[in-house]
Every structure is written in structure tokens, then in C-alpha cells.
Amino acid sequence: MERLLDVDAYLKAKVPDFVRHGDFGLASGADPGGTYQHVWFEEDVSADEVSIDADVYLLTKARAMALKAAPAVAGTGIAAVPSGAAAVVTRAPSTAAEPAAAPAAVAGPAILRLVGDVPFESWNRIGTKLLSKLKAAGTLSVSLDAKVSLDARQAEALRKELKAALQELGLEDRLRMD
Numbered sequence: 039m040e041r042l043l044d045v046d047a048y049l050k051a052k053v054p055d056f057v058r059h060g061d062f063g064l065a066s067g068a069d070p071g072g073t074y075q076h077v078w079f080e081e082d083v084s085a086d087e088v089s090i091d092a093d094v095y096l097l098t099k100a101r102a103m104a105l106k107a108a109p110a111v112a113g114t115g116i117a118a119v120p121s122g123a124a125a126v127v128t129r130a131p132s133t134a135a136e137p138a139a140a141p142a143a144v145a146g147p148a149i150l151r152l153v154g155d156v157p158f159e160s161w162n163r164i165g166t167k168l169l170s171k172l173k174a175a176g177t178l179s180v181s182l183d184a185k186v187s188l189d190a191r192q193a194e195a196l197r198k199e200l201k202a203a204l205q206e207l208g209l210e211d212r213l214r215m216d
Contacts, residue, residue: 063102065095086170
């Protein structure tokens, strides 16, 4: 028997292979009533999508096949799949036969933008939860606007520390200090 020193890293490396080969399915974004925002099965999945948290699900082969093969409910883009006594619903990819929801749903480029203040405690989770999903969806651009209020006597010392950190990260040409 093999001993795993880092279970999370092992799973992040193996789950994409399991999904690609159809051994398991992967789902994320559970909605009320047993729905998922995205289901992967027998397709490439980025290791960034594989996270060990409460909103990512490893599905059995049978369940993943049923979710991927479900017929869409007319005009909704939602597929219904019976699972025992309860019905399970997941979003299905839209097809050309489905009518457009509104004139604004014209095919073409779209830009999603997230704006707002983020508490310091959430930054690590933003990298794993949000940025990985945005990067997987398309071309991602992220800007940083960080402000700190401090005593003027401490400002010069912090400026030197930040400059060294930016050089270490290779970002001295991309971020400026004012």
C-alpha cells in the first residue's frame, strides 16, 4: 500500500485523469434542489478546477453519465435527470435548436467584471475560488489597488521592503508605488 504525504496534491493530480478517462465525474457550484453549475465527464478538466472544498463534488460514473446525457427541458437550457425518487437538475449546454432568451443573448464576446472591497482574510481563497474559474473561462486580467494607512516614519522602511518583495516576485515593472 502506498503512503500519501500530501493527499490534496495527489487528488488534484489524479482527479483530472479520472474524469478524462470516464472513471468519475466532477461537478461544482451546487444549486438548491440538487443542481450543478458545471459537470465534467470524459473531458479535460483543469487541475485549478479541482479543489478540496464543500462546493466541488466527485460523481460516480453512472451519475455523471446521466447528468451529461440528460435531455434539456424545453426552452430552459436545464436538463432534468431522475435520481431515485427525486429529480436532479443541472444546467445543460445550449443548442442551436433552443430559441434565444432575449435579443441581448447575441453570440459574441462578453466581459464579466468583479469590483469591490475584499477583506484581507479572503485573499488566498479568492485566488483558488474565483481567479482559477475566471482564468479557465477565458483571458483574465487582474489589477491591484492596495492602500495602507501608516505613520510617516514607517512609510520609507515599508517602501523598501515592498520594493524588494516586488523584485523577488518579478513584478517591479508591473506595479508602482505612489
